[in-house]
Amino acid sequence: MIAALLAHLGVAISATGSPLTSPNQGLGDPLFSQGFTWEVWVILVVKVLVAFVVLLIATAMMIWFERKVISDMQSRIGPNRAGPWGLLQTLADGTKLIFKEDLVPEQSDSFTFKLAPYLSTVPAFITFAVVPVGGIIRLGSHTFELQVADPPIGILLVLAMSGIAVYGVMLAGWSSGSKYPLLGSVRASAQVISYEAALGMTVVTVVLVSHSLSTRAIVAAQSNGFWNWNLIRLGFVPFIFFMIAITAELTRPPFDLTEADSELVGGFHTEYSSMRFGMFYLAEFMNTITMSAVVVTLFFGGPNGLIPPWPGATIYMPLIWFLLKTVAFCFIYVWFRAALPRLRYDQLMDLGWKRLIPMSLAWLLLVAAVVTWHWSGLIMAPVVLAAAVLLVRATRLGSDATKRDSVLPSVGRRVAPATRLPDGPRQGVDA
Amino acid sequence: MGLGDEVKDQLSFLGGFKLTFQHLTRPRVTTSYPDEKRAKQPRQHGRHVLNRYEDGMEKCIGCELCAGVCPADCIYVRGLDNPPDHPVSPGERYGYVYEINYLRCIHCDMCVEACPTEAITESKLFEFSFTNRSDAIYTKKELLVDDRGMPQKLPWEDWREGDDMMTSGWMRATAPSGNAAYEGEVQWSGELGYGVRAPEGGQSGHRDDELTGTKPLRDILEAHLLTEDIPLAHRGMQGRVWRAKIGAEKNKKKMEAMRVRMNDLRAARKAAKAKGKA
Numbered sequence: 001m002i003a004a005l006l007a008h009l010g011v012a013i014s015a016t017g018s019p020l021t022s023p024n025q026g027l028g029d030p031l032f033s034q035g036f037t038w039e040v041w042v043i044l045v046v047k048v049l050v051a052f053v054v055l056l057i058a059t060a061m062m063i064w065f066e067r068k069v070i071s072d073m074q075s076r077i078g079p080n081r082a083g084p085w086g087l088l089q090t091l092a093d094g095t096k097l098i099f100k101e102d103l104v105p106e107q108s109d110s111f112t113f114k115l116a117p118y119l120s121t122v123p124a125f126i127t128f129a130v131v132p133v134g135g136i137i138r139l140g141s142h143t144f145e146l147q148v149a150d151p152p153i154g155i156l157l158v159l160a161m162s163g164i165a166v167y168g169v170m171l172a173g174w175s176s177g178s179k180y181p182l183l184g185s186v187r188a189s190a191q192v193i194s195y196e197a198a199l200g201m202t203v204v205t206v207v208l209v210s211h212s213l214s215t216r217a218i219v220a221a222q223s224n225g226f227w228n229w230n231l232i233r234l235g236f237v238p239f240i241f242f243m244i245a246i247t248a249e250l251t252r253p254p255f256d257l258t259e260a261d262s263e264l265v266g267g268f269h270t271e272y273s274s275m276r277f278g279m280f281y282l283a284e285f286m287n288t289i290t291m292s293a294v295v296v297t298l299f300f301g302g303p304n305g306l307i308p309p310w311p312g313a314t315i316y317m318p319l320i321w322f323l324l325k326t327v328a329f330c331f332i333y334v335w336f337r338a339a340l341p342r343l344r345y346d347q348l349m350d351l352g353w354k355r356l357i358p359m360s361l362a363w364l365l366l367v368a369a370v371v372t373w374h375w376s377g378l379i380m381a382p383v384v385l386a387a388a389v390l391l392v393r394a395t396r397l398g399s400d401a402t403k404r405d406s407v408l409p410s411v412g413r414r415v416a417p418a419t420r421l422p423d424g425p426r427q428g429v430d431a
Numbered sequence: 432m433g434l435g436d437e438v439k440d441q442l443s444f445l446g447g448f449k450l451t452f453q454h455l456t457r458p459r460v461t462t463s464y465p466d467e468k469r470a471k472q473p474r475q476h477g478r479h480v481l482n483r484y485e486d487g488m489e490k491c492i493g494c495e496l497c498a499g500v501c502p503a504d505c506i507y508v509r510g511l512d513n514p515p516d517h518p519v520s521p522g523e524r525y526g527y528v529y530e531i532n533y534l535r536c537i538h539c540d541m542c543v544e545a546c547p548t549e550a551i552t553e554s555k556l557f558e559f560s561f562t563n564r565s566d567a568i569y570t571k572k573e574l575l576v577d578d579r580g581m582p583q584k585l586p587w588e589d590w591r592e593g594d595d596m597m598t599s600g601w602m603r604a605t606a607p608s609g610n611a612a613y614e615g616e617v618q619w620s621g622e623l624g625y626g627v628r629a630p631e632g633g634q635s636g637h638r639d640d641e642l643t644g645t646k647p648l649r650d651i652l653e654a655h656l657l658t659e660d661i662p663l664a665h666r667g668m669q670g671r672v673w674r675a676k677i678g679a680e681k682n683k684k685k686m687e688a689m690r691v692r693m694n695d696l697r698a699a700r701k702a703a704k705a706k707g708k709a
Contacts, residue, residue: 073451075460339447 107177120168184267292329490550
């Protein structure tokens with residue numbers, strides 16, 4: 001049945017004639033269709049090496065980019081000493097980190113303590129392997145896709161790796177033998193598990209309309225114009241859910257409770273120094289890039305885009321489109337960090353369990369109904385709506401049960417000067 | 432609260448995105464420090480100097496009041512009776528040992544306020560560093576002014592032009608008894624050879640910042656104030672012209688500095704070439 005589905009897909013997509021598709025679409029990288037000759041191995045090794053090096057350089061650039069953008073948004077200058085515009089700042093920092101003393105606390109479980117950074121870094125590298133960065137390249141008699149690997153499980157690998165990466169954080173906090181890292185790692189595991197459900201369900205909505213788990217097939221299903229992007233086909237909402245859930249999954253601001261500097265010193269990596277700390281840092285920023293790329297793959301058509309009739313444009317234009325979209329999302333992550341204050345822990349859980357999970361489930365049901373039979377979507381809509389009303393009512397009842405007065409007024413609001421206040425009750429002044 | 436208001440309230444966080452994005456285009460409040468230094472304020476507290484009278488006598492009488500008042504315990508003074516044949520200070524005693532530990536000093540200027548003879552005052556110098564703890568202790572040798580009454584420019588210190596002229600002490604940090612009308616009074620101690628500085632303006636707005644050398648931070652940061660906090664003259668079109676003028680001036684200075692640097696480089700290259708030929 002799967003084979004039939006895949007065959008059906010292959011026909012459907014090869015008809016589109018996009019440079020991102022190949023004759024055996026959905027059956028993995030066409031590179032392997034002629035067996036494993038030495039040329040195949042060379043291409044493979046080159047692909048892996050290029051991806052590795054480019055990802056490392058991109059991470060360095062991302063760190064620089066984040067620091068520069070955040071400083072611009074805070075009206076500062078930012079790194080400007082190492083290299084032109086401070087471009088080599090990350091290199092300088094990395095060099096410094098390598099030569100710093102490597103401390104392993106006496107109270108720590110030293111084997112686990114040393115293992116944890118690798119558990120964080122390696123999944124960060126592996127995740128990027130399934131991201132399609134460009135189209136199909138023909139080299140002699142060999143045809144291959146511009147992505148390190150195109151396994152049939154595709155997008156599941158991303159979820160699996162982000163699940164494994166939690167072990168890095170969790171073990172780091174647990175093995176440090178210190179309270180702040182432990183608190184940070186407990187928060188991290190709770191947070192990531194909470195948001196993984198919503199994340200998984202939004203991914204399923206994408207898979208429902210793409211009919212495949214393979215990232216290449218997901219991208220190919222979005223070719224031929226931006227109106228075919230999942231962003232529009234799925235109606236924006238899953239994208240917003242995915243964006244929120246993935247930011248929480250990355251433990252990036254405003255969901256950075258795991259390393260909340262003001263509460264937990266450094267969170268799970270408090271006790272780490274030298275390059276072990278550097279590896280956590282590397283993993284964090286690499287994950288940011290990877291997840292930007294995953295968002296682009298799932299909702300923004302990946303390397304799809306307008307290809308002008310220039311010579312060789314089918315090779316480099318998809319790359320450029322992919323790069324542009326990914327950089328845009330990297331910017332958005334930095335923007336999140338600049339604009340949003342950190343959530344309180346109860347707010348985080350509230351958003352995850354009471355809002356994101358039910359809403360993404362509802363949207364998943366809607367999409368599933370529409371995909372199976374258009375009219376059943378119309379039937380499903382009122383059901384979902386009724387469920388939503390009931391749920392909101394239930395949460396309202398729940399929060400009324402615990403006295404409202406016992407909850408502090410929402411923090412972080414600037415009290416406006418009296419002259420600017422509109423007539424009416426003022427918050428915190430008039431009851 | 433209606434539904435619309437509630438939605439608006441829930442989405443009010445979007446204002447943060449707008450604000451941070453606007454800030455991308457606003458002028459920076461920081462400067463790239465070692466290349467571009469911000470002017471010092473007249474009240475800046477820097478490293479101390481030990482003053483002398485015009486006849487060369489030291490002002491310090493070794494009373495140890497400064498050491499007593501110091502909240503950071505960074506001053507160590509020992510007084511000694513003046514030798515009758517060649518007195519060091521006009522009083523009975525003089526400061527025999529005078530040491531300030533700059534790893535401890537918080538530059539609160541309470542020593543300056545406590546000193547009965549205005550012997551210890553602060554310069555505006557803050558750009559000095561040391562690589563070991565004993566170097567952080569300044570002794571009388573380093574602190575005492577030279578024969579002209581100017582502070583010594585020690586090789587590891589980065590003095591800016593005109594800094595050494597501003598060593599008089601700020602005698603009162605606030606108006607006496609919190610009297611807001613206490614304005615226009617000279618509150619500086621005298622400066623050797625330069626007399627007394629102009630009185631600083633108070634809170635009333637009748638102030639001459641040009642005369643006193645005050646650089647209000649408000650002007651520097653004005654672009655970042657809320658609209659209602661910006662003076663009327665600097666809002667809207669007028670404000671744009673004003674900002675453009677300031678920007679042009681800044682750019683002019685930058686270009687000038689760059690030209691000077693280029694000229695220096697060119698001269699150096701020429702000199703090197705001439706040397707090579709010779």
